Amino acid sequence: MIFRDVLEYKTKSEERLDITKDVQAVVEKYSIQEGLCNIFLKGTTAALTINEDDRMLMADIKKMLARIAPPDKFYQHPENAHSHLRSILMNNCLSIPIANGKLLLGTWQSILLWEFDVEERDRMIVVTMIGG
Amino acid sequence: MIFRDVLEYKTKSEERLDITKDVQAVVEKYSIQEGLCNIFLKGTTAALTINEDDRMLMADIKKMLARIAPPDKFYQHPENAHSHLRSILMNNCLSIPIANGKLLLGTWQSILLWEFDVEERDRMIVVTMIGG
Amino acid sequence: MIFRDVLEYKTKSEERLDITKDVQAVVEKYSIQEGLCNIFLKGTTAALTINEDDRMLMADIKKMLARIAPPDKFYQHPENAHSHLRSILMNNCLSIPIANGKLLLGTWQSILLWEFDVEERDRMIVVTMIGG
Secondary structure (H helix, E strand, O other): OEEEEEEEEEEOOOOEEEOHHHHHHHHHHOOOOOEEEEEEEOOOOEEEEEEOOOHHHHHHHHHHHHHHOOOOOOOOOOOOHHHHHHHHHOEOEEEEEEEOOEEOOOOOOEEEEEEOOOOOEEEEEEEEEEEO | OEEEEEEEEEEOOOOEEEOHHHHHHHHHHOOOOOEEEEEEEOOOOEEEEEEOOOHHHHHHHHHHHHHHOOOOOOOOOOOOHHHHHHHHHOEOEEEEEEEOOEEOOOOOOEEEEEEOOOOOEEEEEEEEEEEO | OEEEEEEEEEEOOOOEEEOHHHHHHHHHHOOOOOEEEEEEEOOOOEEEEEEOOOHHHHHHHHHHHHHHOOOOOOOOOOOOHHHHHHHHHOEOEEEEEEEOOEEOOOOOOEEEEEEOOOOOEEEEEEEEEEEO
16 A cells, blocks of 8 residues: 655755654554655755764764855856755655554664755655555 | 556766656556656666756756766776766665656656766666556 | 565675675565565665676775765764765665566666774665565
């Protein structure tokens, strides 16, 4: 069986959000015990990734992204080219196994939504669950 | 139910192709209304990504990749090491939700096939749909 | 139908392992003929990628990662920040089509597990198969 739901967020520029609990809540809402959970971000200047939600690590990641795709470089695409570049280097879709009703994440794994755009945005994440 | 089809392309070096319509056509061919669409690129020197199909942005992305994995650097792997490196930084598989018979992409999201290899190549993309 | 199994590895720092045969063995163990195989790494300082398993290319990839996320830089996250950064640039989940009982990989495609952490680790990879 396939189930689908949508999570919505209002994000601030350069913000990261830990959305693990929200995705887990969707899995529980549909009572999925065993299966696979796909999350898909509808957007081209934000990203999804799974890693440790640590404030210091987030600062390190931002610095790395600023080295690879600096905001103040000259780009051809106007305004938010660096936001697109960062989005491309990370992911916009992830698939996570579900076991015993829980996302099968490791101890330090959190699902993170990164906003790379230059202003506030409304973000939509589609959660598709296969299983039962 | 699971359905599978294959898309084939003849690509030129450094080319990018917007394959969104082709993937959507496969979804329609199998009349999938609700589900998940996985696309998988059989290749190690090209990549798939979802982002805005804008000519100026594409130039910015190429410049970023040229900074990270320059073609004229000395590499141990002969000939096309930079093509492999760029492929690894991007993706070779993506999963996109299907709703009401359509790929659930955002307004600016296109599915892009990037050819990073140094000469013309034949590329095969496997489309696997789960749903009905 | 959905099937799940787990692969376990003891990895050394900076090691890469070709796990293609192990994943294929799981597909055969459950006699999956047609479907999709998801592999998910439970960890934040290692990564999964699909590319050519060539010793010289692996050296080139390590050099690129050392340029992007050098181990000897000052980071805020203690000890293994560069391991997390490399993990984020690559992937921790992949989905591969299965056809005629085989992972539908290209000629040069191998599934590679990269250990980026600074010491020996136990790694768990969840294999979820959808199909039959």
